[in-house]
Amino acid sequence: xxxxxDLAAFNAxxxxxxxxxxxxxxxxxxxxxxxxxxxxxxxxxxxxxFPPSTLDCSARFQRFLQELEAEPFRKAVEQKFGLDLxxxxxxxxxRARTRSKDGTIHTDTESKIITVLIYFxxxxxxxxGRLRILRRPDRLDDYAEEVSPYGGTLLAFRRSTRSWHxxxxxxxxxxxxxxxxxxxxxxxxxELARHRVSAFFKKLNPFAA
Numbered sequence: 787x788x789x790x791x792d793l794a795a796f797n798a799x800x801x802x803x804x805x806x807x808x809x810x811x812x813x814x815x816x817x818x819x820x821x822x823x824x825x826x827x828x829x830x831x832x833x834x835x836f837p838p839s840t841l842d843c844s845a846r847f848q849r850f851l852q853e854l855e856a857e858p859f860r861k862a863v864e865q866k867f868g869l870d871l872x873x874x875x876x877x878x879x880x881r882a883r884t885r886s887k888d889g890t891i892h893t894d895t896e897s898k899i900i901t902v903l904i905y906f907x908x909x910x911x912x913x914x915g916r917l918r919i920l921r922r923p924d925r926l927d928d929y930a931e932e933v934s935p936y937g938g939t940l941l942a943f944r945r946s947t948r949s950w951h952x953x954x955x956x957x958x959x960x961x962x963x964x965x966x967x968x969x970x971x972x973x974x975x976x977e978l979a980r981h982r983v984s985a986f987f988k989k990l991n992p993f994a995a
Contacts, residue, residue: 790819790850793862796940801866805921805930805950808943809866815850815904815938823850824906827961830882835964837879837978851878854902854965863900863967867944874899874967877974884915884960889953891923897973898945898966905935906961914956917941923950935960 792814799811815823828841838851853859855876864871894901903917910916918929933941943949968974 788819789858790815790823790853791859792816793858796859796862796866799866802919802930805919806943806946806948807867808919808931808941808949810931810933811940811942813938814940815906817938819850820906820938822846824908824961827882827906828880830880833881833883833885833888835879835881839978841880851963854878854904854963860967863902863942866942867900869899869944871899871967874969875971875974877966877968877977879964881962881964882959884956884958886955886957889915889917889955891920891926891950891952893923893947893949893951894945894966896945897969897977899969900942900967901945901949902940902942902965903935904963904965905933905937905939906963907936907959910934910936912956914954915960917951917953919943920950920952926952926954935962 792811796809796811796814799809801807801809813820823846826844826846828843828847830836830841838848843851855878860871915935917933917935918926919931919933920926921928921930933939943951
């Protein structure tokens, strides 16, 4: 079975060290696979992050998620960031819509080791919603790089007390899959339980934001 992931491009991409460790890989999802996954993306009409178990995921979409969690990509991430993720659990969430209040500056929670974001928008022609690698916690306009969320682009970074990131406001469709390696299974259980509860109440209330 052919891989959906361009691991050669990931391996060749430079790890940037300032303002923290991160890597950007355009077209990390191979073009043919990107088109298939966009077509297979689960229907989500609410903002927020959803565990795949709460969504109507096709076999094609699930196959992609399984490859993200498989050993070849884990080893590539280990080599890129110079760490050992053996035995560290993973957590995946899926997003399809962004609210205008989303994108505020944050570092991700301390329980996360590596954050990987992969974008499944076919184009991006607006200013808002472009994720910024920030140099400071209080200025969205002081950034090292801005990442447009389209075309299977990958952004991966090592979580730290300085891994500030955010984006200018955007409201509307913005598809992204987030994969995290986290410190322990308790973190996975706690976070996925929280997301499942949120997803449940969003289904009950069609007007929930």
